Amino acid sequence: MQILCYSLLPCLLFLLSTKFLLHKRKKRNLPPSPFALPIIGHLHLLKLPIHRTLDSLSKKYGPIFSLQLGSYLAVVDVSSPSMVEECFTKKDIVLANRPHFLGGKHLLSYNNSNMGSAGYGDHWRNLRRISALKIFSTSRLASLFSIRREEVNILTRRLNSGSSHGYAKVELRSMFFDLTCNVIMRMVAGKRYYGEDVKETVEARIFREILKDFIGYIAMIQVGSMIPILQWVDFTQDFKKLDRLNKRMDMFLQGLINEHRHDRERNTIRMK
Incomplete structure (x- = not known):
């Protein structure tokens, strides 16, 4: 009897999950979407590269479709500029919040309390105001211009030395990564951590x-x-x-x- 109960449990979970997803879909009047598996939803459809996967889904289900990513609902707008404009102008406050992922809780977000992961509200607006004044203001960016210029010059010299004897194949991704990290850390701490001269x-x-x-x-x-x-x-x-x-x-x-x-x-x- 106990073995029978354990055998029927996955089937019961499957039926309940399917019924729950279908009920939630009808209630919300969502855009069209592929068939969702219980529990995981459409996660199995997300294959790399993601942009090509979404493009192929849009060709089948239209420019706007919905995906159930586990417990999160996502509405995807691939090829409708007018709808994108409406989402970021007329409906921007409604869509301002974002789901709280584990990375936002554990990785420097201090339980989703920084500007990149905090929900829309007074706290987020205060963080944005401080950032606009102390980090992204015209005067602040101008005062740090010499750092950006020096790092770009270092990258230019590095590229020049690599091709001093003729044409050479260069992997730019790592160089741009070094450039970005050095610019940020010099602005924050006045230190460089990447590069051959470090x-x-x-x-x-x-x-x-x-x-x-x-x-x-x-x-x-x-x-x-x-x-x-x-x-x-x-x-x-x-x-x-x-x-x-x-x-x-x-x-x-x-x-x-x-x-x-x-x-x-x-x-x-x-x-x-």
Whole structure:
């Protein structure tokens, strides 16, 4: 009898999930979509490259269609500029929020409280105001122009040295990555961590390791975010890895903050 119950349980879950998804679809009056599997929805359809997958789906279901990504609903607009304009003008506040994924909870978002992951509201608007004044203002960007110019010059010299003896094949992705990281870190901490001319230090090595792991988790689809039931059992140990990475990032950034405070105090003493 017990074996029979365990055998029927998956079938029962399948029927309940299917009924739930169909009921939710009818109730919301959603755009057309492919047939959704129970629990995972349309996750099985998302194959790389994603933009080609979405394009092929739009040819079959129209310029606007819906996808059920686990527990999250997504409405995809591939080839309707007028609808995109309406979404980002007339309906922008309605669509301003975003789902809370595990990365936003564990990776420098402090439980989805930074500007990139916080929900739309007073807190988010305050963060945007501070960013506009302190980071993206015209005067602030102009004061940091020399950093961007120096890093571009370094990249230009690097490209020139690589082709000094004639035509040469160059992999630009890694070079642009180095450029971006160095510009950001020089603006934030006044330090460079990438490039052939960078002195190899423990700090530089740790930063590169942390950033590599961080990008890996950002790019990885967090199945636990899409299917919350999987969060109960951490099969792949992703949650523990995210927690360890977050602690390493906190320690590294706190070290930069402490160093900045020490330098500022030392400069204040000299001025006195």
